[in-house]
Amino acid sequence: MDRTTQDEGERRVEDQLIAPLLRLGLTKPVGMPKVQFEAMQAELRAKLAYMTPPNLAALLEKAEASPGGRDKDRFPIARVLLRWAADIQSPQVGPSPLMMSFWGHADGARVIEEGYAPEVQIHLRRVRVWPKPFALSQLRDQARPEILRREALETALADGEDLAPDDRAWLDRRIAAEAECRDIAAMGGAV
Incomplete structure (x- = not known):
């Protein structure tokens, strides 16, 4: 994936997955410092940039239905979101x-x-x-x-x-x- 495509994909992940989950009121996982939460979001943007808009919508639907935390009011951790994403659309094989x-x-x-x-x-x-x-x-x-x-x-x-x-x-x-x-x-x- 070239740099332009990666940047477009990262914006798409922000607009179609991360921002909607935050607008729902899902907060950072308990015990995770704000800096680490922001770093996790950046990692999600980078690692999910390959996903198409319909598949991001499916991932958003899954995340909305299965939020993290005991009270189901927490942003899902990256490991969980990446696993769900791989089930929906396998990552592209290519250079890291x-x-x-x-x-x-x-x-x-x-x-x-x-x-x-x-x-x-x-x-x-x-x-x-x-x-x-x-x-x-x-x-x-x-x-x-x-x-x-x-x-x-x-x-x-x-x-x-x-x-x-x-x-x-x-x-x-x-x-x-x-x-x-x-x-x-x-x-x-x-x-």
């Missing part, structure tokens, strides 16, 4: 804001240039934190055999050799994985 930010950053551009983008992409999906310099150097070292294999296969192709089907499939997957990282960089406004 972290991935868009990383691949759009100078660190991401360097990783792509050095050829170990697929390994970093796997790391980002698994760990979900910005990789520190030490982690990047570890990933680069671990990717060295794959980088060398790609270079060897591309040299063989350039020399007119035919690749074994397994090698061709591996090279195609590697190129596709690197292209995915470049595409994400373009979505994130690469430096």
Whole structure:
């Protein structure tokens, strides 16, 4: 999801879900500080931006029917709303804001240039934190055999050799994985 679409989706979540629930008089969950409640609303806006207006209306209906708290007068917590939202409309599979930010950053551009983008992409999906310099150097070292294999296969192709089907499939997957990282960089406004 590009930044414009994300911003439009966040406004839609605010207008069609959060504001109507607050207008109903649902208050912050008991024991949750106001700052945390505001942060939860921001997270809901970001995470539910993918939802279409009819599905947001369905989520609003569910939330109105099942408010939180003992007296049923509390705003439902994010975990509950996100679960209901996933039941109504599955989240889009695509790059996370972290991935868009990383691949759009100078660190991401360097990783792509050095050829170990697929390994970093796997790391980002698994760990979900910005990789520190030490982690990047570890990933680069671990990717060295794959980088060398790609270079060897591309040299063989350039020399007119035919690749074994397994090698061709591996090279195609590697190129596709690197292209995915470049595409994400373009979505994130690469430096």
